[in-house]
Amino acid sequence: MLKRLTLMLALLTSPVHADVADVVADHILPGYAAFAQATADLDLQAAASCDPDTLRPAFQTAFDAWMAVQHLHLGPVEEAGRGLAIVFWPDPKGLGRKAQLALVQGDPAKLTPEAFADQSVAARGLTGLERLLYPTGPWPADTCPLIRATAADLARLAAEVQGGWTSGFADQLLTAGAPGNTRYLSEAEARQALFTVLVTGLAQLHDQRLGRPMGTFDRPTPERAEAVASGRSLRNVRLSLQALRALTESLTEAAPLTQAALDHAVTLTETLNDPVFAGTATPSGRLKVEVLQQAVEQARLAVLAEIGPALGVGLGFNALDGD
Amino acid sequence: MATRRAFLSGLAALALPKPGWAAVGSPHCLAAGKTAERYVLHGLSADGQSLFAVDLPGRGHAAAAHPHRPLAVAFARRPGTFAIVLDCLTGAEQHHLTPPAGRQFNGHGVFSADGSLLYTSEVIAETSQGRIGIWETAGFQRIGEWSSGGIGPHDLKRQSDGGLIVANGGIATDPADRSKLNIATMRPNLTRLSPEGDITAQAELPPALWQNSIRHLALAPDGTVAFAMQWEGDPAEPVPLLGLWQVGAPPQLCPPPEAEAFRMQGYAGSVAISASGRIALTSPRGGVVTIHAQDGTHLATHARADVCGVTALGAGFLLSDGSGALWSLDDRQLSPLTRGDTAWDNHIVPLT
Numbered sequence: 001m002l003k004r005l006t007l008m009l010a011l012l013t014s015p016v017h018a019d020v021a022d023v024v025a026d027h028i029l030p031g032y033a034a035f036a037q038a039t040a041d042l043d044l045q046a047a048a049s050c051d052p053d054t055l056r057p058a059f060q061t062a063f064d065a066w067m068a069v070q071h072l073h074l075g076p077v078e079e080a081g082r083g084l085a086i087v088f089w090p091d092p093k094g095l096g097r098k099a100q101l102a103l104v105q106g107d108p109a110k111l112t113p114e115a116f117a118d119q120s121v122a123a124r125g126l127t128g129l130e131r132l133l134y135p136t137g138p139w140p141a142d143t144c145p146l147i148r149a150t151a152a153d154l155a156r157l158a159a160e161v162q163g164g165w166t167s168g169f170a171d172q173l174l175t176a177g178a179p180g181n182t183r184y185l186s187e188a189e190a191r192q193a194l195f196t197v198l199v200t201g202l203a204q205l206h207d208q209r210l211g212r213p214m215g216t217f218d219r220p221t222p223e224r225a226e227a228v229a230s231g232r233s234l235r236n237v238r239l240s241l242q243a244l245r246a247l248t249e250s251l252t253e254a255a256p257l258t259q260a261a262l263d264h265a266v267t268l269t270e271t272l273n274d275p276v277f278a279g280t281a282t283p284s285g286r287l288k289v290e291v292l293q294q295a296v297e298q299a300r301l302a303v304l305a306e307i308g309p310a311l312g313v314g315l316g317f318n319a320l321d322g323d
Numbered sequence: 324m325a326t327r328r329a330f331l332s333g334l335a336a337l338a339l340p341k342p343g344w345a346a347v348g349s350p351h352c353l354a355a356g357k358t359a360e361r362y363v364l365h366g367l368s369a370d371g372q373s374l375f376a377v378d379l380p381g382r383g384h385a386a387a388a389h390p391h392r393p394l395a396v397a398f399a400r401r402p403g404t405f406a407i408v409l410d411c412l413t414g415a416e417q418h419h420l421t422p423p424a425g426r427q428f429n430g431h432g433v434f435s436a437d438g439s440l441l442y443t444s445e446v447i448a449e450t451s452q453g454r455i456g457i458w459e460t461a462g463f464q465r466i467g468e469w470s471s472g473g474i475g476p477h478d479l480k481r482q483s484d485g486g487l488i489v490a491n492g493g494i495a496t497d498p499a500d501r502s503k504l505n506i507a508t509m510r511p512n513l514t515r516l517s518p519e520g521d522i523t524a525q526a527e528l529p530p531a532l533w534q535n536s537i538r539h540l541a542l543a544p545d546g547t548v549a550f551a552m553q554w555e556g557d558p559a560e561p562v563p564l565l566g567l568w569q570v571g572a573p574p575q576l577c578p579p580p581e582a583e584a585f586r587m588q589g590y591a592g593s594v595a596i597s598a599s600g601r602i603a604l605t606s607p608r609g610g611v612v613t614i615h616a617q618d619g620t621h622l623a624t625h626a627r628a629d630v631c632g633v634t635a636l637g638a639g640f641l642l643s644d645g646s647g648a649l650w651s652l653d654d655r656q657l658s659p660l661t662r663g664d665t666a667w668d669n670h671i672v673p674l675t
Contacts, residue, residue: 078626081582090559121581183626185648185662192646193628196610207558316629317357317645317666318592318607322553323384323400323430323477323538 019311020190022250024170031069031243032162038065039151039158046151050144052133055151056230059133062154063126063232067239071201071247074193075173076164082157084121089226090212091122097131099123104141111149113156124153127227134229192313194251195303199315201244202300209237210293213277220286225277233276237292238269241299248303254310261299268292344674347393347411348374352634353672354643355383355397356665363665364397366411369636371649371660377414380407385478385670387432387441389460395672396420396432396441401477402496403428406443408463418463422456425449426468427498431478434460435485442487444476451475451495451504455487455516472514472522474505478539480548485518488548488570492536494555506555511537513550515570526574528566535562539670541596543617546570549602554589564591565604567619577619586611586624592631593670599638603652607631607669612642614654625657632671643667 042058077083176184215221225233245262279285350366362379393411408418432443443456453471473491493511515524534556548568561584563576587606600617629645639653
């Protein structure tokens with residue numbers, strides 16, 4: 001009863017645009033601004049020093065900032081391969097390392113900003129920097145020029161994504177349904193775009209960040225976890241859940257079940273003492289990660305059951321069908 | 324009874340001129356969709372206006388348009404146990420096609436050039452072995468079947484010489500639902516059948532791509548086959564989803580540029596070739612359509628949520644999405660044509 005009353009109040013008090021506008025103003029734009037700032041700081045520090053120990057804190061801060069926005073698979077980050085160039089994971093064939101090996105031993109002209117922007121997305125970004133700042137073995141040549149090129153390129157990418165939002169894409173989302181807006185033909189389409197981001201973000205957490213290290217019960221694959229070298233696997237899951245919770249909060253007030261499910265999943269990440277999911281190698285350790293994975297799935301189901309109807313949208317008619 | 328009716332309708336055909344597609348407004352194409360809780364098949368003009376709409380008994384997958392008469396055969400989603408022949412002038416269900424015992428329709432069908440025969444992609448339910456069902460179109464009686472040359476055939480297209488190109492997707496499915504049974508061992512192929520049903524050419528993908536199900540087809544005037552694939556392997560692997568086949572030669576794969584490699588999320592839903600030779604490939608999962616040159620080179624990617632149906636429209640394309648919009652597409656941009664409350668289904672069927 002209380003829940004229904006809250007829901008009705010929420011519906012009565014929310015202006016039509018509040019959902020999308022709130023997400024843009026409170027979640028997306030500040031998130032990309034923080035990521036641009038963090039990568040600019042990292043670039044500045046890399047210009048001053050190539051010492052991995054010196055750069056690691058700024059790298060960790062930049063990765064944290066990325067986790068607050070990495071689920072936003074729409075707009076500028078999807079264009080020109082920017083999102084892939086910021087983080088290229090999973091990389092089961094080790095394309096990134098191979099490309100970087102060629103770069104550290106190759107023509108330095110490939111490391112100028114213009115030339116480096118055309119190098120493989122697998123070699124660049126946070127995943128590229130991680131291999132340079134947290135090496136698992138010696139590199140065959142000096143990595144300093146590549147560290148600097150990668151940090152500068154990452155800052156450029158972050159600035160481009162932020163600029164793409166502030167100089168056009170945010171307006172497209174906010175003026176959904178207005179004459180001349182051919183990107184979003186109705187307000188519902190803008191809500192659906194954010195709803196899809198939320199559902200896809202949870203699915204990606206489930207299938208990739210948690211699913212890849214879990215492997216199968218008979219053959220767990222902890223080595224496939226994300227950002228193992230920098231010790232961020234579990235941290236990325238927690239930050240991603242918190243980011244999705246923040247998105248949910250801005251998107252609708254009418255989602256108590258979703259909020260509770262996300263809170264529960266966040267709590268599990270706080271008590272799971274397994275920073276790079278190495279524990280998935282043992283049955284009991286894997287079970288703990290599986291419990292977290294199930295909590296993520298519960299959150300996704302809550303989003304579908306609760307937020308879809310609240311926003312009056314669903315997942316794509318064809319995207320879901322599959323044939 | 325059916326035979327007698329066929330005989331009578333045959334007599335009627337001799338006596339009266341039959342209405343053609345002009346009688347229903349000369350549609351450019353057909354598209355199925357869902358309006359509120361109703362499933363409908365629309366005839367669409369080149370500018371995206373609905374010229375007629377007829378009810379369907381359930382969600383369809385694709386349709387086949389008779390080359391002359393305003394008749395459409397709507398296929399159920401696979402595995403399907405029925406297809407219906409609709410009179411687009413009256414909306415009446417003229418015939419209800421049921422595959423023989425142990426067979427299932429698999430989503431697509433095509434008429435012969437003269438309209439006298441209908442070919443349907445089918446599987447033997449227990450094994451997913453592919454069959455092409457053959458139906459005469461006076462009374463829509465089954466008159467035979469051929470092997471499709473593979474497992475799980477899906478789309479099929481008619482060549483100008485009357486031969487058929489079949490996309491044998493390679494996936495064996497449970498006869499009761501759509502669960503996939505053989506992902507680890509699947510092996511799709513393209514098969515060309517002569518007008519007599521003989522397999523005259525087949526092509527397979529390299530073994531590393533056997534988990535790339537070949538599902539949808541488009542034919543260029545010069546005979547080139549464009550094929551669209553759906554990747555069942557590790558989603559982290561960037562695989563081509565478009566290929567070209569000159570019948571008799573090995574298939575040529577058209578990998579996207581690295582930066583675009585994951586935008587389709589391993590899933591291409593439809594493919595079409597325009598009059599100018601451009602190729603369009605859609606992905607409702609990735610919410611994008613890509614345009615390619617005649618040789619498969621990627622030219623552009625345009626974002627649109629849940630876009631799937633595509634057919635040629637002059638030098639460009641007509642597209643449909645699950646939000647009710649129809650679009651025209653050229654190299655530069657997607658432009659909305661119409662928007663309504665019909666969520667458009669996977670495919671647009673051209674009238675040819």
